[in-house]
Amino acid sequence: MASLAAPPRAARKERAPQWTRQAIIVAVLGFLYVPILVLIIFSFNTSYLSALWTGFTFHWYRVLLQEPVLLHSLGVSVEVAIIQTIISTILGTLGGIALHRYNFWGKKALVYFLYIPIVIPEIVMAVALLIYFPHVGVPLGVPAMVIGQTTFTIPYVVLVVRASMAGFDTTLEEASRDLGASELQTLWRVTIPVILPGIVVGALLSFSQSFDDFTTSFFVDGSGNTPLPVQIYGMLRHGVNPSVNALSTVIVAATLIIVLTGQRAQRRRAQRG
Numbered sequence: 001m002a003s004l005a006a007p008p009r010a011a012r013k014e015r016a017p018q019w020t021r022q023a024i025i026v027a028v029l030g031f032l033y034v035p036i037l038v039l040i041i042f043s044f045n046t047s048y049l050s051a052l053w054t055g056f057t058f059h060w061y062r063v064l065l066q067e068p069v070l071l072h073s074l075g076v077s078v079e080v081a082i083i084q085t086i087i088s089t090i091l092g093t094l095g096g097i098a099l100h101r102y103n104f105w106g107k108k109a110l111v112y113f114l115y116i117p118i119v120i121p122e123i124v125m126a127v128a129l130l131i132y133f134p135h136v137g138v139p140l141g142v143p144a145m146v147i148g149q150t151t152f153t154i155p156y157v158v159l160v161v162r163a164s165m166a167g168f169d170t171t172l173e174e175a176s177r178d179l180g181a182s183e184l185q186t187l188w189r190v191t192i193p194v195i196l197p198g199i200v201v202g203a204l205l206s207f208s209q210s211f212d213d214f215t216t217s218f219f220v221d222g223s224g225n226t227p228l229p230v231q232i233y234g235m236l237r238h239g240v241n242p243s244v245n246a247l248s249t250v251i252v253a254a255t256l257i258i259v260l261t262g263q264r265a266q267r268r269r270a271q272r273g
Contacts, residue, residue: 036252039245039248039249040245040248040249040252041053042242042245043060043061043242043245043246043248043249044056044057044058044060045057045060045242045245046059048242060242060243060245060246061243061246063241063242063243063246064243064246064247064250067241067243069231070228070231070243070244070247072226073226073227073228073230073231073232074228074247076142076225076226076227076228077210077211077227077228077229078211079142080142080145080146080149080210080217080227081149081207081210081211082207083142083146084145084146084149084150084153084206084210085153085203085206085207085210087146087150088150088153088154088156088157088202088203088206089157089199089202089203089206091150091154091157092153092154092155092156092157092158092160092161092202092206093157093161093192093199093202095154095157095158095161096157096158096159096160096161096162096164096165096198096202097161097162097165097187097191097195099111099158099162100162100165100166100168101165114155114158114159115155117151117152117154117155118152118155118156122152122215122216123215125148125151125152125215125216126148126215126216126218126219126220127219129144129147129148129151129216129219129220130219130220133147133148133220139222140220140221140222140223140225141220141221141222141223141224141225142222142225144220144221144222145216145217145220145221145225145227148216148217148220149209149210149213149216149217152209152216153205153206153209153210154206156202156205156206156209157199157202157203157205157206158202159202160198160199160201160202160205161195161198161199161202163198164195164197164198164199165195165198168191168194168195169194172190172191172194173186173190173191176189176190197266200262211228212229213227213229214229214230214233217229217230218230218233232244
């Protein structure tokens with residue numbers, strides 16, 4: 001009888017760690033996403049106070065369309081994020097490929113320097129840029145924000161692209177050159193398509209870091225070019241308008257659409273491959 005009772009006890013011992021892991025996963029996901037879910041729910045609240053639910057409405061989405069200052073700030077953030085993402089993706093991709101492919105004097109030091117904009121406190125970079133830009137004639141506003149944010153987003157692209165190049169099969173490039181392709185043609189038609197997922201990841205990191213940047217933008221935004229994070233911070237002094245919840249919900253929905261579209265495109269590419 002003891003031998004017959006042993007397997008159930010062993011099974012319970014094996015299931016216990018699995019339940020523990022599941023509980024930890026649920027707790028972590030709840031910690032991360034429950035605040036976002038609460039924000040989305042209260043974007044449909046009829047009450048001006050976010051702490052009290054009084055009913056369901058789309059009123060604050062209509063109010064959002066009548067908030068020119070908030071929409072202008074959103075436009076500034078998107079404009080700056082797109083411009084600097086293009087710049088950082090191009091420069092970061094070329095830099096990542098070069099760091100992986102070539103050996104030169106000072107390469108290790110250059111790699112170490114790439115980590116500085118990532119690990120250094122952003123307030124230090126922001127103050128340094130605020131002091132530096134007037135001396136070189138860079139006007140505050142969109143140009144200053146683009147340059148300032150590019151300084152700390154390029155390293156993200158470089159590191160991701162360099163990691164993508166670590167598993168790259170160099171025989172593909174050799175075969176391309178043997179068939180008469182130039183270095184530029186090989187880069188564009190062979191190297192770039194192979195490491196494209198890494199480039200896309202680097203570009204998305206660059207865009208997200210730029211879009212939600214507050215510190216650098218706060219110091220160098222200039223008059224009339226206030227980005228969205230700085231604008232929302234300014235609104236906190238008078239209380240958050242529930243239209244901010246509506247705008248945040250729209251941003252979350254757009255992010256989910258982009259992520260799902262990217263996953264579907266990657267799945268189709270894998271099936272074709």
